[in-house]
Amino acid sequence: MLTSDSTLKSAAPVVDGDVTLPIETSMVLAGGTLIELHPPRFAVADVFVRGDRILQVGGAMPESVMRVDVSGCIVTPAFTVAHTHLYMSLTCGMPPPPKPPRTLTDTLQWVWWALDKALDDDLVHTSALVGAAMAAKAGAACIVDLHSSPRAIDGSLDRIESALDEIGVRGILGYETSDRDGRGRRDGGLAENRRFLEKVRKGATKHRALVGAHAMMTLNDDTLDALRELADAQGAGIHMHVAEDLTDALDAERIRKAPLATRLERLGIARKGSVVAHAVQLETKLAEHMMQAGAFLVTNPRSNMDHGVGLCGLTGTRVALGTDGSDHDVLAEARAYYLRHSEAHDDLARETGARVAAGQELSSQLFGDGTPPRIVAGARADLTVLDYTPMTPMTPSNVIEHFARGWTSGHVRDTMVGGSFVLHDRKLVNIDERELVLRARAAAGRLWERMQGYT
Numbered sequence: 001m002l003t004s005d006s007t008l009k010s011a012a013p014v015v016d017g018d019v020t021l022p023i024e025t026s027m028v029l030a031g032g033t034l035i036e037l038h039p040p041r042f043a044v045a046d047v048f049v050r051g052d053r054i055l056q057v058g059g060a061m062p063e064s065v066m067r068v069d070v071s072g073c074i075v076t077p078a079f080t081v082a083h084t085h086l087y088m089s090l091t092c093g094m095p096p097p098p099k100p101p102r103t104l105t106d107t108l109q110w111v112w113w114a115l116d117k118a119l120d121d122d123l124v125h126t127s128a129l130v131g132a133a134m135a136a137k138a139g140a141a142c143i144v145d146l147h148s149s150p151r152a153i154d155g156s157l158d159r160i161e162s163a164l165d166e167i168g169v170r171g172i173l174g175y176e177t178s179d180r181d182g183r184g185r186r187d188g189g190l191a192e193n194r195r196f197l198e199k200v201r202k203g204a205t206k207h208r209a210l211v212g213a214h215a216m217m218t219l220n221d222d223t224l225d226a227l228r229e230l231a232d233a234q235g236a237g238i239h240m241h242v243a244e245d246l247t248d249a250l251d252a253e254r255i256r257k258a259p260l261a262t263r264l265e266r267l268g269i270a271r272k273g274s275v276v277a278h279a280v281q282l283e284t285k286l287a288e289h290m291m292q293a294g295a296f297l298v299t300n301p302r303s304n305m306d307h308g309v310g311l312c313g314l315t316g317t318r319v320a321l322g323t324d325g326s327d328h329d330v331l332a333e334a335r336a337y338y339l340r341h342s343e344a345h346d347d348l349a350r351e352t353g354a355r356v357a358a359g360q361e362l363s364s365q366l367f368g369d370g371t372p373p374r375i376v377a378g379a380r381a382d383l384t385v386l387d388y389t390p391m392t393p394m395t396p397s398n399v400i401e402h403f404a405r406g407w408t409s410g411h412v413r414d415t416m417v418g419g420s421f422v423l424h425d426r427k428l429v430n431i432d433e434r435e436l437v438l439r440a441r442a443a444a445g446r447l448w449e450r451m452q453g454y455t
């Protein structure tokens, strides 16, 4: 059982779930067990949050500050979804494609490229709103999103930004530049990336941006040059899929007449802040070259299983965990990672906590925090509270077992982003959830109907 000698019993007011919390405030999270996953660290201590930062951990807390009771709960650095697609948030339960896909290319053409073509401005916004809500309810404070809506490109990243702000979570945004829908839409994708990167550079948004692109197999050589030039000009990383299956390599050899490594070099994706999704079939030496240059690789085991493309066996402190659309639930992804690598006997299951920590580090670096994503004084106050009472002992030596086999998003009670709760007592703080559900269901119905025109 988790216990605490915290200051919870002091005279200061205790806040329960019925109280509407101010947007930004000072508070003490009192009575919780603080857990960092990698390296595993435990402490029973109160946390004093002021503004967007953790001011103090442990010791005597100021008496006048509001207490939030987290006794019996775990407090941990909030999760980052290191690669996902918010535009897929309305797809659970949608009608299946005309026939079962046999390859990743089938799935792309019959499902995801029918979906993205069906998105209009309103559906882009509603999908992002639903996805951000799902992520916040699953304990995520930051979402690294790669967006595609070829018939609603202009301003799409602003619509996602607006949705993230309505929920209260952070975003690292990019538009999925591709040649698959013709030159005009390729140029539109580049322009949308450039526009939002400029917005970030001017400080006109609190979010961050990367140069977004789809995958090597849908990018012509001159588009690789344009993406590299944009990344150079903006000093930004590149976010895209690489070697999800063998198609990128086969396309390079057979159609582009150049090895995949040569094309990746031309793109210049090996740079600080890049987010390389999947890398299932990426040569280890190429992956290590990218990570040494400052890129993060993001593995998505549930998506890889769904598409039948294999398993990413890369390791290191820059290999993070993404959800690749789906439900934006990092804990569900972590469980899949743990089980899939246990099945593979590749010794990576025990690194499940490191995968989550890498995502938190990615967010910290791109937001320029200056402190690591830990529960220490000076760190950003992005925190998740889980109401998890294990039936067996939980210690630093077995916490990864509990994390991977015990913790679920159903245990997430609170999500704090920059010192403000966006989820408190399992309720979204900034939006009426019942209205969101009604709006989402109506939007999903409209989206699924529109998709029939593109399958």
Ligand SMILES: [Zn+2]
Residues within 6 Å of the ligand: 083, 084, 085, 146, 241, 277, 324, 325
């Ligand atoms: Zn993806």
